[in-house]
Amino acid sequence: MSEAASLVAEQFDDLEQQHEADKLGMWIFLATEVLFFGGLFLSYTVYRYLYPNVFAAASRHTEVILGGANTAILLFSSTLMALAVRSAQLSRRKPLIWLLLGTALFGIAFMVVKGFEYHKDFIDHLVPGAAFQWHEANPQAAEIFFWLYFAMTGLHAIHVTIGIILMLVLALLAGRGKFQNGNYMTVEIAGLYWHFVDIVWVFLFPLLYLAGHR
Amino acid sequence: MDETYSSKVYWTNCLWLMGLLALTWALGYVNFGVFNLVIALAISFAKTILIVLFFMHIKGSSRLLHFAAITGLLWLLLMLLLTLSDYYSRGWVASPKHGF
Numbered sequence: 168m169s170e171a172a173s174l175v176a177e178q179f180d181d182l183e184q185q186h187e188a189d190k191l192g193m194w195i196f197l198a199t200e201v202l203f204f205g206g207l208f209l210s211y212t213v214y215r216y217l218y219p220n221v222f223a224a225a226s227r228h229t230e231v232i233l234g235g236a237n238t239a240i241l242l243f244s245s246t247l248m249a250l251a252v253r254s255a256q257l258s259r260r261k262p263l264i265w266l267l268l269g270t271a272l273f274g275i276a277f278m279v280v281k282g283f284e285y286h287k288d289f290i291d292h293l294v295p296g297a298a299f300q301w302h303e304a305n306p307q308a309a310e311i312f313f314w315l316y317f318a319m320t321g322l323h324a325i326h327v328t329i330g331i332i333l334m335l336v337l338a339l340l341a342g343r344g345k346f347q348n349g350n351y352m353t354v355e356i357a358g359l360y361w362h363f364v365d366i367v368w369v370f371l372f373p374l375l376y377l378a379g380h381r
Numbered sequence: 382m383d384e385t386y387s388s389k390v391y392w393t394n395c396l397w398l399m400g401l402l403a404l405t406w407a408l409g410y411v412n413f414g415v416f417n418l419v420i421a422l423a424i425s426f427a428k429t430i431l432i433v434l435f436f437m438h439i440k441g442s443s444r445l446l447h448f449a450a451i452t453g454l455l456w457l458l459l460m461l462l463l464t465l466s467d468y469y470s471r472g473w474v475a476s477p478k479h480g481f
Contacts, residue, residue, distance in 0.1 A: 187443060194449035201453030205460055212461060216474050235406045239399060242428075246395040249436040256385045355438075362436045369428045373421035377409040380417055 174350055186352055193356045197363050204367055207319045211374060214315065218308040223379025225312035228293060230284050234376040237280050238368060244273035245365040248334075252358045255341075255351035263341045263354070270361065271334035274327055281324055288313075316375050323371060326364045333357050384441050394435045401428050 179185040215222045251266035292300035293313050301309045337357055340346065346354055405424050408417060434440040439450050468474045 187445070190442070190446055191449055194446060195452070198449065198453035198456060201457050202460065205457045208457070209461055209464055212465070213468060213474060231406075231409055235402065238402050238405075242398045242402060243395065245432065245436055246391055246398075249391045249394075250388055253385060253388060253391070359437055362432050366429050366432055369432075370422075370425050373405055373408075373418075373425055377405065377417070377421055380408075380412045381410050 182349070189352050189356055190359070193359045197359065200363060204319070204322065207315065207322065208370070208374075211315050211319070214308070214311050215378065218305065218311070221303075221305045221308040222312050224303050225309045225316075226376060226378035227381060228291070229316065229376045230287060231376045231381065233280050233284050234372055237277050238372045240273050240277045240280070241365045241368050244270050244277070245362050247273065248358045248361045252351065252355050255346045255354040258347045258349070258351075260341060260344060260347065263346060264338050267334050267338035267341060267354075271331050271338065274331040274334065277327055278324065278331070281320065288317075319371055319375065323364065323367055326367070330357075330361050330364055333360070386435070390435060394431055397431055398428055401431075 175182050175185055179188065247266050247269045251263055251270060254263035254266055288294060292298050294317065295310045295314045299306070299310050299313070303309070334357070337346075337354060340353075401424050405421055408421055408424070411417075413420065433450060437450075439447060465474070
């Protein structure tokens with residue numbers, strides 16, 4: 168049995184069909200993820216429509232420099248991930264390990280920046296709940312904005328954390344030579360997940376940080 | 382085996398994405414009224430298209446995958462449209478309290 172044939176599970180005719188099924192499964196999962204985040208985007212839309220000025224005022228209290236820097240960090244991380252998939256396709260073991268570690272490292276950098284932001288929000292009494300303080304118009308609506316801010320960035324941060332763990336595990340497996348000779352689909356699928364998480368942030372950044380111009 | 386892009390494709394894509402990010406960022410400091418939101422979302426969609434086509438390899442993949450990739454967006458639009466039309470018809474979001 169050839170190397171490529173040994174990768175094919177018995178329910179598939181060939182490797183190409185198996186890869187197609189792998190990718191289709193992941194894309195369908197991502198569609199459900201779109202809806203998972205979609206509920207929050209829907210709430211955001213309704214409340215922003217109801218309280219446009221409060222949302223604009225509240226978004227001016229977010230850290231636009233840190234949020235923008237984090238967008239760049241994630242976009243760069245996605246680039247490294249795409250290059251990692253390429254290395255896996257070409258069975259280049261060493262570059263694959265380093266690119267996966269680089270992807271994870273930038274994911275960690277994202278989480279560190281987010282941590283500083285959350286810390287500042289906490290000190291500024293912007294965390295919804297008993298300690299929430301708002302000195303401008305309509306504190307209830309502002310609290311809704313920050314509830315959505317924490318729910319959306321929090322759910323996203325959970326996804327980033329899962330992605331970081333995934334990349335580290337893949338780097339470990341790559342070190343053992345698992346993704347050689349055309350066996351790259353696991354890396355490709357993990358890449359799809361990581362790029363999806365990037366896309367979510369591409370929408371969160373303007374909606375949460377730039378709702379009001381400065 | 383799928384087509385392998387040259388790494389130049391990915392770096393070019395990265396540059397475009399960073400350029401679009403700079404544009405979004407700059408947009409945060411000017412006032413176009415309601416168009417701030419429209420332009421910002423347009424840029425986000427442009428970024429999404431670049432990521433999906435090149436990083437996620439939808440360019441060059443099968444029709445079936447194209448269809449699966451667009452499904453999430455269609456479901457999301459359905460959810461937004463149906464919910465908002467329901468709210469609107471009940472008058473729950475008919476009058477923004479402070480205007481845009």
